[in-house]
Amino acid sequence: MLSDLKIRKLKPEAEAFRVFDGEGLYLEVTPSGTRSWRMDYRFGARRSSMALGRYPAMSLREAREARDAVKDDIAAGRDPRQRKAPAPAPEAVVTFRSVAERWIENNETAWVPEYTKRIVARLTGDVFPAIGHIAIDGVTAKQIIAVARSVEDRGAIDMARRVVQMISGVFVFAASEELVQVNPASIVTPALAKRPGKGRRSSLAAPELRTIYADVLARETVNISLKCALRFTMLTFVRTAETRFATWDEFDALDGDEPLWRIPAERMKMRREHLVPLSRQAVAVLNEMRSISGRGPFVFPLHEMDLGRPLAKNAMLGELYAMGLSGRATVHGFRHTASTWLNEAEFNRDWIEMQLAHVDGGVRGVYNSAQYLRQRRGMMQVWADFLDQRESQAEEAVAPHDKIEMFRDLLG
Incomplete structure (x- = not known):
């Protein structure tokens, strides 16, 4: 059936x-x-x-x-x-609302109930009254902008962007059903209001990133792969693609004292092998994923029901936007935040640059991927401990220079 x-x-x-x-x-x-x-x-x-x-x-x-x-x-x-065929009835109009309702039905098993309720409330309150009755292939970018403007007029700038993302999701679903050829919501973003005040930033101060780390940890989501990928990228401050395409065979000694991620040269921007010493927190993320994706090639698959494909290209960035961080943070910005904090904490600059895979053109830079590995392992644990501090512990948090003292034996 x-x-x-x-x-x-x-x-x-x-x-x-x-x-x-x-x-x-x-x-x-x-x-x-x-x-x-x-x-x-x-x-x-x-x-x-x-x-x-x-x-x-x-x-x-x-x-x-x-x-x-x-x-x-x-x-x-x-x-x-x-049998005499009846006169053909006029073809029923497939409205935006009817497609949106099928989109929700198709996804609600993958969404947590609270998220589904928010989606329904936003569509019912802001979208359906304006374009719900219009044929799905007749909705224009101008009409979608008008929907966004009505939300912006309430002062809900970020909400307006999320509503447009929702509308875009409906059109992607409609395209999969061959109901539309184009997604008018995909060209609307430049017309949306910009956030007033400080303007756009691509990276955050370290304390802000620590708060986001805690928010991601507490965030309810069905897509555990996406949640874990964000945490893992914050902890390792690697590039987005390096996390997305990570495979289980790249990891060594996850149950030992010196766990290591060995990223092959062909996956690196500089086309050289990169070694990432793993903190306790990073290993914990991998152990959480092992029970979900351990049967597939990718550590962070598209979904636990689709282990054969990696996480989507903009999935992590989209999650940051869904958390209201559009214009304030990017995944690539994690690298800048970590670099700034570690430099201000007076860690050796060569360790930091090596961990960022910023290498010189000399022989040692090209061939010695294990350079400063012992020192970098201690540095990465300090960074992970900093991110893992809860806001309630902020007053008692160990200062960066005190952390360095704990690893003074690495400075020689």
Whole structure:
């Protein structure tokens, strides 16, 4: 038996294929992605096949009703093909609201209930009154901007951006159903209001990043991979792609005293192997992920139900935006924040540059990926301990220069 969810998950293949619902009814999927309802039946001694309609214009319920009508004809001795076709009804308008409701239904099993409630509330309050009744392929960028402006007029600048992101999500879903060819929300961002005051920054002060680390740790999300990837990137301050494409075979001694991440040269910007000594907190993140993605190649997969693909390119940045940090922080900015804090804490500049994979062109810079490894291990643990401090502990936190004293044996 088919369901709407199963149908929406069907992907086209190199050759046409069929998926059966029962009693002769099936959906045929072509390589171009067209999904057509058909029915096989027998009338007298002749076997026949009949086209009923296309999905989603003809829903699963309507296809079953059409199948039952054919069966009624056969039972009454009438050839279904000789039946006078009714005058075609005008094609139903597929509205933005109807697609948005299916988008929510498709995703709600992957969202925490509170997030689903927020999505529904924002769409119902701000979006549906303005564009919910409009055909999905008739919504324009100008109309979406008007929706955003109405939210901005309440002073909710960040909320307006999140509403546009929501609308964009609906259009991406609509494109997957072949209901639209373009996503008008994708070109709206430049027209949105900018946050007043301090302006845009790509990196934060270290105490602010520590607060974000705690917020990510406490954040409720179904996508544990995304949450862990953000924490891991803050702890290691590597580049986004280095986290996204991390594979389990790159990690050594996770259960030992000197756990290490060995990033191969082909994955590094400078095309040289990079060694990342791992703090206790980084190992804890990996252990959390091992129970989720340990059966697949990627440490941080797209989703726990899709282990074969890495986390999406802008997933971590999108999560920061969802936390209200658009214009204040980027994932790449974690590197600048860590570098600034470690330099102000008077760690050896060569250790910091080596950890950032900023190497000189000399022989030692090219070939000695293990340079300062022992010292960098202590430095990375100090950084992780700093991030892992709770706000309630801020007054009692160990100052950076005191932390260095703890590792004075590394300074020689």
